[in-house]
Amino acid sequence: MLLLKFILPFLFPILPVQVGNLLLKQDLEKDLKLLNSSSVFISDNTSASPSVQTLVHDLQLFGVIATIDLTNSKYSSSSQGKHKIQKWQFQEGNIKAIYQIETSIALDTTVTQRYLERAPTQHRIQNKFLFRTYAVSTAADSEHLYYMTEAEQGLLEYRIGTRQIQVNYPDKKEGLDDILPKMEEEVSIVLTSVLKE
Numbered sequence: 461m462l463l464l465k466f467i468l469p470f471l472f473p474i475l476p477v478q479v480g481n482l483l484l485k486q487d488l489e490k491d492l493k494l495l496n497s498s499s500v501f502i503s504d505n506t507s508a509s510p511s512v513q514t515l516v517h518d519l520q521l522f523g524v525i526a527t528i529d530l531t532n533s534k535y536s537s538s539s540q541g542k543h544k545i546q547k548w549q550f551q552e553g554n555i556k557a558i559y560q561i562e563t564s565i566a567l568d569t570t571v572t573q574r575y576l577e578r579a580p581t582q583h584r585i586q587n588k589f590l591f592r593t594y595a596v597s598t599a600a601d602s603e604h605l606y607y608m609t610e611a612e613q614g615l616l617e618y619r620i621g622t623r624q625i626q627v628n629y630p631d632k633k634e635g636l637d638d639i640l641p642k643m644e645e646e647v648s649i650v651l652t653s654v655l656k657e
Contacts, residue, residue: 480535480546482560484594485526487609488519494614501628510625518620522607525558525596533558543650554598561593561650563643567635587635593647595655602655608647616640 495512504510533548546560567587574580589610596605606619613633617626 480530480537480548480560482526482530482546482548482558483592484522484558484560484607487592487594487607488523488526491609491615492516492519495627498629498631500630503626503628505622505624515615515625515627518618518625519615521620522594522605522618525555525594525605528555528558530558538654540650540653541646543646545650545654547654554600556597556599559593559595559597559651559654561591561595561647563589563591563593563647565589565591565639565643567639569635569638571638585635585638587633589633589636589639589643591643591647593651595651597655603651606651608644610636617644 495515500512502510502512502515504514507514530548533550535546535548537544537546539545542563542565544562546562548558550556565588567585567589570582570584572580572582590612591608591610593609594605594607595603598604601621603619604621606617607615608617609615610633613629613636615627617624619625
């Protein structure tokens with residue numbers, strides 16, 4: 461027992477340091493499969509005719525980020541309300557930090573549908589959502605890359621610099637339209653606060 465107490469402190473530097481679990485690679489793979497298996501409407505603030513091929517090309521940049529070696533980064537995690545934030549900060553290089561924000565939401569609401577020729581009806585919506593948002597800050601821009609996905613729906617939006625792309629699916633997960641604007645607003649507030657740190 462005395463020997464174990466003596467050797468144990470020397471073993472800690474040998475053990476690998478926990479660097480969190482960046483899930484960007486898994487999300488990219490899932491989202492690319494979903495994009496290839498369904499037709500989508502793409503909104504791009506820089507192009508009148510965006511395509512899935514353009515999207516796939518853009519996502520290669522996020523693929524590079526997903527494969528960065530995180531062992532030389534400083535890892536931290538925190539929470540703000542229902543948002544779990546993981547941060548990998550780099551001392552050297554063009555990339556300053558990678559952020560992963562995971563948000564779980566259980567939606568339980570009632571919406572009223574109004575019609576011109578008949579009485580309004582109420583419809584109860586119950587669904588669970590798991591959003592993951594990624595942001596990458598560089599030496600030149602505090603939020604150079606941004607990527608938001610939902611576990612079942614897939615890619616919802618990404619930004620590269622000032623370019624913003626939104627993806628809409630014909631078969632939307634029930635309740636997504638009701639919750640997404642508030643979710644985007646909350647994530648924006650969370651990102652603004654963590655980027656100031």
